[in-house]
Amino acid sequence: MRGERETPAWYRDAKFGIMIHWGLYSVPAWAPLDDEVVRLLGAGRTGPDGSGSGESAPEGSAGAVERSDPLARHSYAEWYQNTYLLDGPTRAYHRRVHGDRAYADFRSEFVAAVRDWDPAPWADLCAAAGGRYVVPTSKHHDGYLLWPSAHPNPHLPQWQTGRDVVGELGAAVRDRGLRYGLYYSGGLDWTFGNLPIHRMADVAASVPDAPGYARYVDAHWRELIDRYRPSVLWNDIGYPPAGDPDRLVAEYYAAVPDGVVNDRFSRDGADVRTPEYGTRSEIDPAPWETVRALGLSFGWNRQETAEHLLSATEVVRLLADVVSKNGNLLLGITPDDRGVVPATQRAVLHEVGRWLAEHGEAIYGTRPCEVPAAVTSAGVPVRFTRRDDVRYLIVLGDPGPEFGVPGLSLPPGARLRAVGPAAAQPRVRPGPDGPVLTVGPLPPAPAHVFAVSPGP
Missing domain, CATH: 3.20.20.80 (Glycosidases)
Structure with missing residues (x-):
């Protein structure tokens, strides 16, 4: 403005x-x-x-x-x-x-x-x-x-x-x-x-x-x-x-x-x-x-x-x-x-x-989250965007089959889904430094995207 x-x-x-x-x-x-x-x-x-x-x-x-x-x-x-x-x-x-x-x-x-x-x-x-x-x-x-x-x-x-x-x-x-x-x-x-x-x-x-x-x-x-x-x-x-x-x-x-x-x-x-x-x-x-x-x-x-x-x-x-x-x-x-x-x-x-x-x-129609960026436990950069109550994790590289995002906070009962042609839908479990995402092998891509939605 x-x-x-x-x-x-x-x-x-x-x-x-x-x-x-x-x-x-x-x-x-x-x-x-x-x-x-x-x-x-x-x-x-x-x-x-x-x-x-x-x-x-x-x-x-x-x-x-x-x-x-x-x-x-x-x-x-x-x-x-x-x-x-x-x-x-x-x-x-x-x-x-x-x-x-x-x-x-x-x-x-x-x-x-x-x-x-x-x-x-x-x-x-x-x-x-x-x-x-x-x-x-x-x-x-x-x-x-x-x-x-x-x-x-x-x-x-x-x-x-x-x-x-x-x-x-x-x-x-x-x-x-x-x-x-x-x-x-x-x-x-x-x-x-x-x-x-x-x-x-x-x-x-x-x-x-x-x-x-x-x-x-x-x-x-x-x-x-x-x-x-x-x-x-x-x-x-x-x-x-x-x-x-x-x-x-x-x-x-x-x-x-x-x-x-x-x-x-x-x-x-x-x-x-x-x-x-x-x-x-x-x-x-x-x-x-x-x-x-x-x-x-x-x-x-x-x-x-x-x-x-x-x-x-x-x-x-x-x-x-x-x-x-x-x-x-x-x-x-x-x-x-x-x-x-x-x-x-x-x-x-x-x-x-x-x-x-x-x-x-x-990407389209999104706005920034509270913080723009993080890195996975293996050091892969992550960027965050949001639309309404959906938050997107854009991982700028191959995070591996399982990765944590230290400092990431997920609401109780949050639902996680892969955006695009991911090999498998992800699962999430608690980790010592934040949630750990199990995503399985991912196809080659410039970046991988995961959407977090509030639970029911």
């Missing part, structure tokens, strides 16, 4: 969303395989309050990374337009492969890809993965629009798609029963200047402060709201100083009463905080969402292989951890230069979806 407004229940119940970055940067699609930015964004930001801070700085925002000036080695391929101008490996790659070709020249290949693009496989994949909402980019920092806007770029002609990528994808996503949000880079637009950005500390000063840019951003957001009625406004890198985000958000709530607004609008109040590659160590009473790519980049990096991606097991365990602490997971996928999600990513998402199809009752 922010002020008097409560974060909509549909969002708190959804738990798992998919973010999609696709744009001109998907044509060169290259960045160093250096996880320094990822590590620093997530490091030390696990507290639930503002002092430690539990708030990973937004992508590229001031203060996110100060210790090593990493932009020349930025692992985010969607920043290619900025990174190839800096003295580093991306510039060397660009000169070797593309010579002195300007970034804007990649538009021709992207226009061809958009012509052949099909939104159905993206929507099918998001649904198969168990995602409940989808947030694609409508404009990233390079300013290129993925819808035919009535407010074209004043500096570059035809700096937008003729085909309505945003609208067609939205229709496909909603046809599959999923919610549809939109990402828009409100703070940065490199067609308005301020390139290159050398240090993370310079990002805030790179937000265009001209009133004309504020009007441009306001017009785009209003157009996106009017045309597509997004369930989520996912702004990035702040808002133009001359803009009026409070008025924009008020108008959005009037148009979409159960809409969700993130915390990157440079305003007080938000429905959800969005740490990047960051988690929490304890339950956060306020709704939050960890946003991260499946790999090291939100845009496709042609260098990434399966070894650079989270495995399905890692995604499931991250999701369980985040949900146990009152959060959502927004997981980024990266279509390639043809608009096809790579097979390695599709394989991970399908496996995650299979797990959620069998165990999702412990």
Whole structure:
């Protein structure tokens, strides 16, 4: 809740969303395989309050990374337009492969890809993965629009798609029963200047402060709201100083009463905080969402292989951890230069979806328990969620045929059942440090789930 407004229940119940970055940067699609930015964004930001801070700085925002000036080695391929101008490996790659070709020249290949693009496989994949909402980019920092806007770029002609990528994808996503949000880079637009950005500390000063840019951003957001009625406004890198985000958000709530607004609008109040590659160590009473790519980049990096991606097991365990602490997971996928999600990513998402199809009752629609976590007597991590009077134990590994959970308290006469295709229904008996669960041999799975219900 922010002020008097409560974060909509549909969002708190959804738990798992998919973010999609696709744009001109998907044509060169290259960045160093250096996880320094990822590590620093997530490091030390696990507290639930503002002092430690539990708030990973937004992508590229001031203060996110100060210790090593990493932009020349930025692992985010969607920043290619900025990174190839800096003295580093991306510039060397660009000169070797593309010579002195300007970034804007990649538009021709992207226009061809958009012509052949099909939104159905993206929507099918998001649904198969168990995602409940989808947030694609409508404009990233390079300013290129993925819808035919009535407010074209004043500096570059035809700096937008003729085909309505945003609208067609939205229709496909909603046809599959999923919610549809939109990402828009409100703070940065490199067609308005301020390139290159050398240090993370310079990002805030790179937000265009001209009133004309504020009007441009306001017009785009209003157009996106009017045309597509997004369930989520996912702004990035702040808002133009001359803009009026409070008025924009008020108008959005009037148009979409159960809409969700993130915390990157440079305003007080938000429905959800969005740490990047960051988690929490304890339950956060306020709704939050960890946003991260499946790999090291939100845009496709042609260098990434399966070894650079989270495995399905890692995604499931991250999701369980985040949900146990009152959060959502927004997981980024990266279509390639043809608009096809790579097979390695599709394989991970399908496996995650299979797990959620069998165990999702412990994830969707749940809320945190009194404590989020424990470990079994053998040291296997456990996460707790609840729905009404049912408590779920999500064991993040194979606990063995019999295991205890020290400190776990079960009500008298509690009933225990396995969720999903467990080999046998569990039994429980008292142990010296807490209840001992006998579960028998379990099939391989990223995590095993057991539900505890009150006795009759």
